[in-house]
Amino acid sequence: MSRDIVDGMKPKNLVIVRAVHDQGLSHVEAAARFGVTRQWVHTLVRRYEDEGPDGVAPRSRAPKTRPGTTVPAIRDRIIQLRRELTRSGADAGPVTIVWHLEQEGHPAPSTSTIRRILHTAGLITPAPKKRPRNSYIRFQADLPNECWQADITHWFLADGTRIEILDFLDDHARYLLDIRPAAAFTGPMVTAVMTELIRRYGPPMSTLTDNGLVFTTRLARHKGARGGFEKLLAAHGITQKNGRPGHPQTQGKIERFHQTLKRWLKAHPLPDTIDDLAVLLTEFTTWYNTRRPHRSLGRRTPEQAYTDLPKATPTSTSDTTEWRSRTDKVDKNGKVTIRYAGHLRHLGIGRAHTGTPVLLLVHDRDVTVSSMNTGQIIAEFTIDPAKNYQPKKP
Known part of the structure; x- marks a missing residue:
């Protein structure tokens, strides 16, 4: 041969x-x-x-030059960004990497090219059972302040103490309006935060929360007065919306936000105190609102999306006056109790009526107390929300 x-x-x-x-x-x-x-x-x-x-001899038919090939420096930066973002607990997908390349002034390849580079480098774990994005039914408020979502999640201190975290998120812009920790949040604490946010950003058109008692009393075992959060919303004409029990998908944006929050927190050492956690959450807020592009916002940051459009305002014109009734018995100190705006109020009726069964008719802040034995009105009150003990009108 x-x-x-x-x-x-x-x-x-x-x-x-x-x-x-x-x-x-x-x-x-x-x-x-x-x-x-x-x-x-x-x-x-x-x-x-x-x-x-x-x-x-046979010759390769491949082109001698490849103008579309990613240059080694950009390929190396893509891999470096992926590792840096993952290590810091940030989103590290191709869309986010494109945004960071553009911010650095580099020409960014397509997201499909970036995905191939990451696959080749072994930096993507296949997830074949992951639900495709186009299968989700999406809803987004048209304007900032059209809907605020609120929820409570938790994190841990270095000694294992479980700490609650309250957050408020604008539905349209995903703008983090407020986030703070506490050992445990009560209804009045949540109401105080909402009052502060209304002063800072103006009242929203509506709110969306779950059915926690700090947000609503509508599913409480013992029906009573509306909570402070509900009364605050009613006073500003804000529409209150609550998700269906056992259906967290209704509050999908803030649930997804919690994934981002906890991935970021996991990349940092556990804080020693609640104050340390508060500092960490402040750092997270700055990063999340101003330095993190959001896929659903066209790669804008939440701050950009929140400030780009005019703000929605409340449109509710319905009667928000509260009407209810309850029965009680005057105690040995001559008082009965009633819940108003999330607090128990003590109504001073007088020891002369100790043991008398009474009917309380509540019209918002006004309470009329009558004897169930005779039907006679024995006391009238106008609730002062700043006080627990309520003297009767003269």
Whole structure:
């Protein structure tokens, strides 16, 4: 066997050349005999004369230049960004990497190219059972302040103490309006935070929360007055919306936000105190609102989305006055209790009526107390929300 063929040369090409050189066939005759074009015979003969047997070896058809190929420096930066973002607890997907490249002034490849680079580098774990994004039914408020979502989640201190975290999120912009820790949040504490936010940002058109007692008393075992949070919303004409029990998907944005929050917190050492956690949450707020592009916001930050459009305002015109009634018995100190705005209020009726069963008729802040034995009105009150003990009207 010819050494030329053993060296890997394509046998047919070499035979064609030798038919011309050794057997005296013309280019046209060789083309007809071997079923190729005359131009190809001419090319093979020229290569053979210039380079010898190596010249007729098969050649790659790949282009000599690849203008669309990602340069090594950008490829290395993509891998570096992926590792840095993952290590810091931030989102590290292709869309986020594109945003960071653009912020640094680098030309960014397509997200599909970035995904291939990350796959090649072994930095993506396949998730074949993950639900596709296009299968979700999405809802988003049209304007900032059209809907605020609120919820309570938790985190831990270094000694294992479980700490609650209260957060408020704008539905349209995903703007983090407020986040703070506490050992445990009560209704009045949540109401105070909401009051502060209304002063800071103006009242929203609506709120969306779960059915926790700090937000609503509508599912309480023992029906009573509306809580302080509910009364605050009513006073500002804010529409209150609550998710269906056992259906957290209704508050999907803030539930998804908690994933981002906890991934970021996991990348940092556990704080020693609640104050340390508060400092950490302040740092997170700045990063989340101003330095993190959001996929659902066209790669804008929540701060940009919140400030780009005018703010929605309350439109509620319904009667928010509270009407209810309850029965009680005057205690030995001459008092009965009633819950108003999340607090128990003590109504001073007088020891002369100790043991008397009474009917309380509540019209918002006004309470009329009558004896269930005689039907006679024995006391009237106007609740002062700043006080627990309520003296009767003269």
